[in-house]
Amino acid sequence: MKYRYSQHGSQASQQVVKKVLLGLSVLFCLAFGQRLSGDWPAEQPVATLNQPAAVVTTAEAGQPENGQFVQDPPRRSAFLPDFSAGLRHSNQRSNFFMLRAFHDAVGESWKSTVQLTSGGEQVAFGAIVDSDGWIVTKASELPASGNVFCRLYDGTEHEADLVETLSDLDLALLQIEREHLPVVCWDASAIPDRGRWLATTDVRAGVPSAVGVVSAGAQKVDQASAVLGVHLVDSAQGAAVTLVLPGSGAEEAGLQIGDSIYNVNGHEVYTREAFLAAVRGGVGGQVVKLSVNRADRKFETYGRLMDLADELLDETEMEVNGRISARATGFQRVFLHDTVLEPNQCGGPLVNTDGKVVGLNIARAGRVCSYALPADVVQPAVEKLIEQAKLVSKTVEPESNLRPIR
Amino acid sequence: MPLSPTRPRPEAYERQRGLDRQANILWKTCGTLALLVAVLCQPALAQPSGAAAAQERTTRKPITAGSSSRPEGATYVALGNGLQDVFQGKEPSTLEELKALELQQSLVAKAIEKVTVNVQQGSAQGSGVIISADGYVLTAAHVAGGADRPATVVLSDGTRVRARTLGMNRDKDAGLLQILDQREGGWPHATLGKSSELKVGQWCIASGHPGGWKAARGAAIRVGRILSISRNRDDGEAHTLFTDCALIGGDSGGPLFTLEGKLIGVHSRIGTDVVDNMHVPIDVFATSWDRMARKEVWGVLPGFQPVIGVVGAKRDERPVISSVMAGGPADRAGILAGDLVLSVDGVKITTFEELRLAVQASTPGDIMLLVVQRGEDVLRMPVTIGVAEQ
Numbered sequence: 103m104k105y106r107y108s109q110h111g112s113q114a115s116q117q118v119v120k121k122v123l124l125g126l127s128v129l130f131c132l133a134f135g136q137r138l139s140g141d142w143p144a145e146q147p148v149a150t151l152n153q154p155a156a157v158v159t160t161a162e163a164g165q166p167e168n169g170q171f172v173q174d175p176p177r178r179s180a181f182l183p184d185f186s187a188g189l190r191h192s193n194q195r196s197n198f199f200m201l202r203a204f205h206d207a208v209g210e211s212w213k214s215t216v217q218l219t220s221g222g223e224q225v226a227f228g229a230i231v232d233s234d235g236w237i238v239t240k241a242s243e244l245p246a247s248g249n250v251f252c253r254l255y256d257g258t259e260h261e262a263d264l265v266e267t268l269s270d271l272d273l274a275l276l277q278i279e280r281e282h283l284p285v286v287c288w289d290a291s292a293i294p295d296r297g298r299w300l301a302t303t304d305v306r307a308g309v310p311s312a313v314g315v316v317s318a319g320a321q322k323v324d325q326a327s328a329v330l331g332v333h334l335v336d337s338a339q340g341a342a343v344t345l346v347l348p349g350s351g352a353e354e355a356g357l358q359i360g361d362s363i364y365n366v367n368g369h370e371v372y373t374r375e376a377f378l379a380a381v382r383g384g385v386g387g388q389v390v391k392l393s394v395n396r397a398d399r400k401f402e403t404y405g406r407l408m409d410l411a412d413e414l415l416d417e418t419e420m421e422v423n424g425r426i427s428a429r430a431t432g433f434q435r436v437f438l439h440d441t442v443l444e445p446n447q448c449g450g451p452l453v454n455t456d457g458k459v460v461g462l463n464i465a466r467a468g469r470v471c472s473y474a475l476p477a478d479v480v481q482p483a484v485e486k487l488i489e490q491a492k493l494v495s496k497t498v499e500p501e502s503n504l505r506p507i508r
Numbered sequence: 509m510p511l512s513p514t515r516p517r518p519e520a521y522e523r524q525r526g527l528d529r530q531a532n533i534l535w536k537t538c539g540t541l542a543l544l545v546a547v548l549c550q551p552a553l554a555q556p557s558g559a560a561a562a563q564e565r566t567t568r569k570p571i572t573a574g575s576s577s578r579p580e581g582a583t584y585v586a587l588g589n590g591l592q593d594v595f596q597g598k599e600p601s602t603l604e605e606l607k608a609l610e611l612q613q614s615l616v617a618k619a620i621e622k623v624t625v626n627v628q629q630g631s632a633q634g635s636g637v638i639i640s641a642d643g644y645v646l647t648a649a650h651v652a653g654g655a656d657r658p659a660t661v662v663l664s665d666g667t668r669v670r671a672r673t674l675g676m677n678r679d680k681d682a683g684l685l686q687i688l689d690q691r692e693g694g695w696p697h698a699t700l701g702k703s704s705e706l707k708v709g710q711w712c713i714a715s716g717h718p719g720g721w722k723a724a725r726g727a728a729i730r731v732g733r734i735l736s737i738s739r740n741r742d743d744g745e746a747h748t749l750f751t752d753c754a755l756i757g758g759d760s761g762g763p764l765f766t767l768e769g770k771l772i773g774v775h776s777r778i779g780t781d782v783v784d785n786m787h788v789p790i791d792v793f794a795t796s797w798d799r800m801a802r803k804e805v806w807g808v809l810p811g812f813q814p815v816i817g818v819v820g821a822k823r824d825e826r827p828v829i830s831s832v833m834a835g836g837p838a839d840r841a842g843i844l845a846g847d848l849v850l851s852v853d854g855v856k857i858t859t860f861e862e863l864r865l866a867v868q869a870s871t872p873g874d875i876m877l878l879v880v881q882r883g884e885d886v887l888r889m890p891v892t893i894g895v896a897e898q
Contacts, residue, residue: 110812142579193597193708193709193733193734194733194735194752194783195711195731195733195752197754199599199601199771200600203599203600203601203602203605203606204606206602206603206606207603207606207607210878250563263663295614295617295618296614296617296618296621296729297610297613297614297615297616297617297618297713297729297731298610298613298614299606299609299610299613314731315613315617315727315729315730315731316729317728317730318726318727318728318729321722321724321725322724330553339823350588363831413719413757419757421780422756422778422779422780423756438725438728440728440729440730440731440753440754441781442754455606455607455610468718468719468756469754469755469756469778469782470718470728470730470754470756470759471728476838487895
């Protein structure tokens with residue numbers, strides 16, 4: 103079934119629906135569920151949010167509804183199954199009651215989480231790392247163009263400037279014009295033991311956006327080469343597509359079997375080899391411009407490269423693994439946890455049951471695994487970044503230190 | 509309402525690429541039987557290890573003893589204080605309960621590391637769990653592949669030991685193997701639980717080797733809950749546990765434990781949705797034990813019917829391929845209609861029926877070498893066995 107709901111209130115309203123479900127009879131739910139899930143009154147935190155007009159006019163995906171923005175269709179997040187699945191999964195480990203159980207554990211630490219949006223859609227979470235408005239997030243989830251807005255715990259929203267990126271950690275440092283912000287409380291002493299709970303905090307008070315446990319300790323993840331997600335053969339019109347990997351940049355770009363790609367980023371590619379050469383050296387998250395010939399109709403589209411691990415380069419694998427971060431490999435030191443995240447839920451703090459931030463979600467890497475940068479990696483890196491950035495901003499013209507993301 | 513998985517998907521597809529994955533374990537429940545097992549194993553241990561000894565041991569059935577105060581096995585962790593409600597399948601309602609739950613989880617996670625193994629059989633990799641001091645390892649049938657085959661078991665510390673597959677119940681995806689080497693003091697092994705006592709909502713802890721053996725990672729831990737239990741219509745015995753412990757290829761055959769560290773299931777298959785994860789209940793291993801120990805193989809793996817995608821005339825005197833399914837395994841291997849099959853894996857065949865039987869006896873992901881005659885040419889064609897559409 104399809105939902106239409108305001109983006110920011112979506113999870114909250116689903117939870118309310120679920121609560122209703124659990125509390126009342128099945129009959130009631132069947133009779134009214136659809137309505138409830140569709141038009142749940144915006145009495146959630148969403149009512150307090152002021153969506154800037156600019157966002158409304160630039161967004162293409164939805165339409166204003168009660169002053170709110172709607173996203174259609176929603177991304178289904180696996181920890182909140184769609185309504186029809188609500189009953190059968192009422193015992194899921196990440197059900198509403200379980201998320202609520204983390205309320206006390208998370209304490210006030212959720213307040214240093216931010217939600218980053220672009221064009222009215224969430225692109226990532228972020229963490230406030232300095233009270234003067236410095237925010238760190240996952241760099242490769244930020245859009246290549248367009249403004250990024252930063253929603254805070256108090257419901258306010260600020261335009262964010264990209265100040266610096268660290269490509270080896272895939273971190274970006276953003277700045278917003280705010281002071282006296284609550285800063286994340288790092289616990290860099292040790293990575294929690296396997297089996298310990300972790301909460302991915304949200305800008306909504308009370309409940310985290312997802313929970314999971316530590317699956318494995320610190321390790322290195324080798325860099326995989328970036329791919330578009332197509333199989334190609336040479337043809338008269340260019341490199342002809344014989345397979346589009348589900349969930350890949352190629353699918354996102356709308357490529358279909360039979361299409362011929364004849365130009366990548368301005369370089370003509372008439373063979374499979376030429377295409378591979380043009381993509382080689384790209385990085386996960388990078389967007390490439392593609393010229394495509396479909397049944398003699400020519401058009402241009404954009405595809406995002408993903409650095410997919412070898413074992414994912416398979417239709418079945420991509421299907422069962424779900425949505426994966428475009429940049430999900432090439433980390434010197436991460437730990438593994440089993441929280442089910444969407445790629446756009448990465449970039450924010452990962453909190454233990456003492457309310458301390460033990461890491462930063464850096465990638466959704468597959469069905470069973472999300473990666474987090476440990477606090478002992480993020481904290482020193484971020485401190486250094488901020489120090490440099492502050493130094494630079496005092497001595498150099500502001501424009502000169504703004505850099506393109508990619 | 510039983511949870512109907514969306515397209516149950518055997519995880520062994522990776523075999524086709526020679527990647528690692530899957531395996532699991534199983535065992536029989538019954539609580540504690542350590543003493544009995546230990547006693548039974550003594551004679552076997554005294555013998556030189558080898559096929560004869562293994563054969564001897566396989567006839568013994570590690571069985572339960574009565575319930576003593578502390579269950580036998582290395583993975584049992586007494587339930588922490590204040591966890592009774594949570595153990596029965598409730599969400600923790602206070603911070604104390606949440607912390608008690610996570611402490612319990614971390615203790616079990618640590619305890620099950622030593623009994624979770626990686627199983628390598630042929631081109632496939634999966635997981636498994638050691639369930640007795642003399643080295644019985646439960647796994648999934650699709651990981652074990654076939655009976656009486658050599659296999660390698662990789663322990664949590666990276667040690668590789670030789671093993672031999674025993675029998676398998678393919679209907680339920682239960683498989684058994686045994687480590688051939690002995691170890692002083694016996695192998696660390698799991699405490700056995702009973703799947704018949706499980707309730708929907710109960711917490712469980714899964715481990716395994718997703719994606720195959722990775723030295724820097726070891727077994728990966730996941731925590732979830734039992735979402736539903738599917739039972740046979742006739743006797744009411746559970747045949748599949750569904751949990752939201754997310755699994756992926758390589759996990760197959762790995763163990764599922766309760767909060768007390770008792771083994772209750774072995775990972776088997778998944779659906780597309782991340783909450784569709786299926787496990788073989790431990791009781792299935794108990795009821796299949798005698799036959800599996802005798803190296804019997806029976807049943808058909810659900811969604812695991814091997815095919816190569818060719819059609820031929822059953823009554824034809826010669827095994828001539830009359831048509832090839834486009835995009836099927838034979839097609840990808842380059843086999844054409846009109847090819848005459850001379851041999852399969854080195855064994856000469858003379859009818860299409862023999863080819864059919866050879867394929868049926870194989871496991872998806874295996875590579876089968878067909879020698880075919882095309883006109884004047886004799887060609888060697890390795891075909892990767894595929895899975896029949898359901």
